[in-house]
Amino acid sequence: MKNKWMIPLSFVGGVLVTLLVPILVLALGAINMGADVKPGLIERTIAPWAVDRSVEKRSPKEKNPYAGEPAAIATGLDHYRENCVICHGAPDVAAAELSKGINPPAPLLGKEGDDTPDGELFWVIKHGIRMTAMPAFGPTHTDEEIWKIVAFIRHLPELTAQERASMRPQDGAGAHHHGAETNAVPDKAEQPIQPDHHGTP
Ligand code: HEC
Numbered sequence: 225m226k227n228k229w230m231i232p233l234s235f236v237g238g239v240l241v242t243l244l245v246p247i248l249v250l251a252l253g254a255i256n257m258g259a260d261v262k263p264g265l266i267e268r269t270i271a272p273w274a275v276d277r278s279v280e281k282r283s284p285k286e287k288n289p290y291a292g293e294p295a296a297i298a299t300g301l302d303h304y305r306e307n308c309v310i311c312h313g314a315p316d317v318a319a320a321e322l323s324k325g326i327n328p329p330a331p332l333l334g335k336e337g338d339d340t341p342d343g344e345l346f347w348v349i350k351h352g353i354r355m356t357a358m359p360a361f362g363p364t365h366t367d368e369e370i371w372k373i374v375a376f377i378r379h380l381p382e383l384t385a386q387e388r389a390s391m392r393p394q395d396g397a398g399a400h401h402h403g404a405e406t407n408a409v410p411d412k413a414e415q416p417i418q419p420d421h422h423g424t425p
Pocket of ligand 1: 272275303304307308309310311312326327328329330331333345348349353356357358359361373
């Protein structure tokens with residue numbers, strides 16, 4: 225009879241400890257929430273996996289209705305230049321300075337051989353990713369515009385020199401770039417972000 229409560233009590237005790245320890249850790253402010261701190265192992269492995277699973281489950285399965293259409297790609301470029309290049313950059317186009325302080329970092333998009341389905345790109349652009357710097361563009365862009373941005377992302381590996389130049393800051397506020405129109409190959413010094421260094425803290 226004495227043992228009757230042992231199992232339920234240790235179960236309740238176990239649950240309390242499992243709940244209280246993490247709450248205590250959070251309550252003591254033990255976790256540094258600064259964006260300039262390298263995330264721990266759990267955050268680096270489990271969080272991206274959970275995001276992938278969530279996006280996969282929710283994304284539309286259809287193909288991009290505008291895939292490969294030159295007019296759609298051109299419209300997509302306009303949106304990309306205005307809304308995306310600051311964080312993501314493009315092949316041979318540097319992202320803005322602020323992109324270096326983003327954690328998790330903004331990946332270079334449209335890598336050669338990227339097999340992310342169209343629908344997943346669409347979903348991420350429309351809804352964003354919570355607790356990262358990736359904004360939702362659904363509130364400001366129609367589905368049609370978002371599909372055109374997806375069409376442009378597919379075109380990123382084949383950017384023309386002219387398209388690249390059009391995405392770099394021109395004369396004006398903050399621009400310290402000379403000869404963007406005449407010289408398609410950028411100065412090394414003006415390319416702070418190389419794809420390989422992009423993700424390292
Ligand atoms: C303020 C910075 C910022 C802006 C602006 C931004 N993004 Fe992002 N984006 C991010 C970050 C950070 C991530 C990574 C989120 C993560 O790790 O889960 C991301 C992730 C993505 C992904 C998922 C990539 C992958 O491999 O999983 C896509 C697609 C994307 N962004 C497209 C865009 C497009 C298109 C635009 C413009 C319409 C845009 N982003 C604008 C910061 C930004």
